[in-house]
Structure formats: structure tokens, C-alpha cells
Amino acid sequence: MIKTSVRRANGEIPTAIQYMPPGTSVINAWCDGKPVRRVIRVDASTATRLQADLEAKQAAAEAGEAPRPCGFFDHEKKAASFIPQRFRWDDAQGVVLDVEWTNAGRTAVAGRDYSYFS
DSSP states (O other): OOOEEOOOBTTBOOSEEEEEOSEEEEEEEEETTEEEEEEEEEOHHHHHHHHHHHHHHHHHHHTTSSOOOOEEETTEEEEEEEEEEEEEEETTTEEEEEEEEOHHHHHHHHTTSOSEEO
């Protein structure tokens, strides 16, 4: 699970969220239906790879070959919380994702129903 922080600056809804913190982390995930523990290194190249993947998914969606990329609430493929715009690197925060909030996402963040997405 990747937890993305929603930071409110001056009470405004942010236009970007921290997607992955910089540095080395140990994560627990699933691979081929089995639990695994992995050590991951997040650096500027991570943002570059994620952006290339996002652009490929956006192109597939525009061609009608796949659904549009989006963020969901609580891992449920129902209402979208945001539409990803661009991954970028920030030396302090790591991988940052610029987002366009959906109406549901904007309402949830503004009303403080959600403080992070994972």
C-alpha cells in the first residue's frame, strides 16, 4: 500500500500529493498471490518511470483501449477521487503527483473526510 499525503496549504485544496517519499523503504506486497517483502529505492528515476507509465495509460485511454487513469477511494473501483496529471520529482517530498480533483475528491478533501489516499 502506498499512502499519499494530502497537505492543505493555507486551507486550500492542494493541486499535488506526495505519492512516494524519497529514500529506501521496506514494503509488504503481494506477488503471484503470495505475500512478499521488498526493499525499494525511490529517487528521481522513479518519477520518470511513473510518468512514462502514466503517459502510456493516458494514450491507451484516449485511443479507447483502456479506462482513464484515476485515483479511487478506499481501493474501491467506484467513484474517482482524482485524475492524475503528472508525476514529478521533489528533493524534499520524493515523487509528487499533480492531480485534478473530481467533484467527489474535492468535496472529501475540503470537508476533511480524507487526509490521505492509499
